Amino acid sequence: MTTSIDSRRQALREQFPVWIPRTLDAWLDVCAERYGDRPFVITDDVTLTYREVAEQSRRLADGLVALGVGPGQRVGMLMANHPEFVPLKFAIARTGATAIPFNYLYREDELGYVLAQSQCSTLITMSGFAGLDYLSMLDSIAPGWETPGRAGTDGDGPKDLRHVIVFPNDGRTREKAMDLDGLAALGDQNPGAAADMPHTPDGIGDMLYTSGSTGSPKGVQVTHDAVLRTAYGSALTRAYEDGRRILFSLPCYHMFGYVEGLLSVMYVGGAIIPQTSFSAENYFAGIQRHRATDILCVPTMAVAMVQTTARDRYDLSSLTAVLCGSAPAPIWLWETFEKDLGVSEIVTGYGMTECGGAMTLTFPEDPLELTSTTVGRPKIAGSAGVEGSDDLVRYRTVDPQTGEPLPAGETGELTSQGPTTMVGFHGKPEETALALRDGWLYSGDLGRVREDGYLEITGRSKELYKSGGELVMPKEIEDLLAARDDVSQVFAIGLNDDRWGEVGCAVIVPTAEARLTEEDVIAYCKEHLARFKVPKRVLFLDADDLPKTPTGKVQKFRLVEQATAAWKGTQR
Structure with a gap:
């Protein structure tokens, strides 16, 4: 770096001596004034300047407003890190609607759940990504989705969904369906439509879903x-x-x-x-x-x-x-x-x-x-x-x-x-x-x-459990066992037990060459942990059998279900 850390921080402090709350689109407009011709989004195929992103976002926002998008509505985005994501994100902000960038690795049931739970009125989606076919998913989730203004019903997919706009990233689209170019063209036919849409810095600009590692995703x-x-x-x-x-x-x-x-x-x-x-x-x-x-x-x-x-x-x-x-x-x-x-x-x-x-x-x-x-x-x-x-x-x-x-x-x-x-x-x-x-x-x-x-x-x-009336912290058990050369991954969980109320279970993914047994694990824990912390059960799994969220986080609540079912199976 040509300047010191302290001097760089000081320059930022001096630039923002007083905080001025802004909406996302208003902040983009400030940056477009300050840095207009500077690159903002750079990929191997395209570079977008601050001014270009601002201009594109206005066209797209005008198109969204012409479709009926406005304050209080929610616009979903099934978009990977393509450059188009950026002007779209700010376009939604201009309309006063809430942007919902969905996890684009969702499978059909997961996508159907978040579309309905979010009360999404408009969805902007890639046609496909990483082997997933979103157009086919939508055929099942929201039949007739390609018809603009489709009237959803309780029995016919997400009841609030009215418009789906396709970003044909893999070259596919559908007859009748609007694509991004069509949305921008609609904006050109309705210039300034989004200019006066009411929204404020303290309004909800984004709704992001949690990963679902401890339960259903929450917006x-x-x-x-x-x-x-x-x-x-x-x-x-x-x-x-x-x-x-x-x-x-x-x-x-x-x-x-x-x-x-x-x-x-x-x-x-x-x-x-x-x-x-x-x-x-x-x-x-x-x-x-x-x-x-x-x-x-x-x-x-x-x-x-x-x-x-x-x-x-x-x-x-x-x-x-x-x-x-x-x-x-x-x-x-x-x-x-x-x-x-x-x-x-x-x-x-x-x-x-x-x-x-x-x-x-x-x-x-x-x-x-x-x-x-x-x-x-x-x-x-x-x-x-x-x-x-x-x-x-x-x-x-x-x-x-x-x-x-x-x-x-x-x-x-x-x-x-x-x-x-x-x-x-x-x-x-x-x-x-x-x-x-x-x-x-x-x-x-x-x-x-x-x-x-x-x-x-x-x-x-949420992962704490009681054993013999004493509170157990799973991470202590996990850290102990993870240090072993024959353990690849380990998760400590509490299981309901008719006699003890709750007992500890260690779910272990052994290394490829390991010859680990339940007795080995329990004996090792007895050597290093207080008696009430020692797991009473051990479940061995392959890494592929671990229940995960779309982003790869292990879902411990599903591990509990898995381990409980496995334990009951051994008791029959």
């Missing part, structure tokens, strides 16, 4: 202002330089790609380099070709990048920064990343969709030990933060059973409070009331806030 409603504050906090904490370029393949239906990539670069007139899928070599090629300065990844991606020798064939000299999140990673990985890829600013973070995205980050100037042992401290957000503070959010811990606040430094359920917290879960008032209490968001994550403000994550409160 998290967040405001325009909330995601922009979170994005500014990222730019400030990570000390973005003018014109930063961030490459990522993480999907924009998730806060990671959307906020940490797309929205955050706007604060320095930077660009995103989105990719539709990950491979280490694709990342290297993109860095070299487009001179990326920053990448977003998760630990498995980082491991793939350091383990391949393909990097030796690429010029990665532009790369100086990486944000790696979603799971902890060992310090050796970051030391290797720094040494082999020449990256000097390595950070990790923590957050959840309900918070408005990542709320904590390690700082680029932090020692790598903090990147491996913590998930960072609250983002600094300057004028965008909690009133009277420089931080984006406040954290505290509470007793996971009673909800009572715990003394500073004690382990408990992490709760947070700040200006980016969700409005609530769509259509789920009872679950909203459980998550939001007295202005605090209850995360379901267990951890502690250290004296230096950094957070340590220790597990999930």
